[in-house]
Amino acid sequence: MSRIRSFAVASVALVAALGVVPTATAAPATPARAAAYNCSDGFFCIYSDWNGGGTRCQWSQERLANTADNCSFIQRGQNVRSVWNKTNHRVQYYTATNYNHRVGSTPSGQGGNLQGSYQIRSFKPQ
Numbered sequence: 001m002s003r004i005r006s007f008a009v010a011s012v013a014l015v016a017a018l019g020v021v022p023t024a025t026a027a028p029a030t031p032a033r034a035a036a037y038n039c040s041d042g043f044f045c046i047y048s049d050w051n052g053g054g055t056r057c058q059w060s061q062e063r064l065a066n067t068a069d070n071c072s073f074i075q076r077g078q079n080v081r082s083v084w085n086k087t088n089h090r091v092q093y094y095t096a097t098n099y100n101h102r103v104g105s106t107p108s109g110q111g112g113n114l115q116g117s118y119q120i121r122s123f124k125p126q
Contacts, residue, residue, distance in 0.1 A: 037084040047082045048073040063124035066097040084111030090126040
């Protein structure tokens with residue numbers, strides 16, 4: 001028992017001497033910030049890259065049956081990697097046109113990275 005106590009005391013002394021302070025837990029991940037996403041007030045925005053990067057498509061209408069009608073990267077077959085919702089309602093989105101195959105939703109004033117393995121082909125308020 002005294003050996004363990006001696007080892008513990010020596011470890012604390014070494015840490016103090018080196019000026020290293022161990023942490024009990026890792027710092028939490030930094031949340032997505034609206035400033036990192038270029039999305040206008042009143043719009044639902046999707047992006048071709050993570051963290052609001054790449055090509056952006058945005059809509060002010062509450063619902064859209066086919067995003068490929070006016071989103072260049074969806075037309076090219078690229079997946080959606082991040083979203084931001086600056087509307088005043090939760091937006092639910094679908095992998096198929098005409099509100100079929102719901103895949104997720106994002107509350108008003110929030111957003112972030114998605115799985116990145118699908119396209120958002122339609123959306124509407126929840």
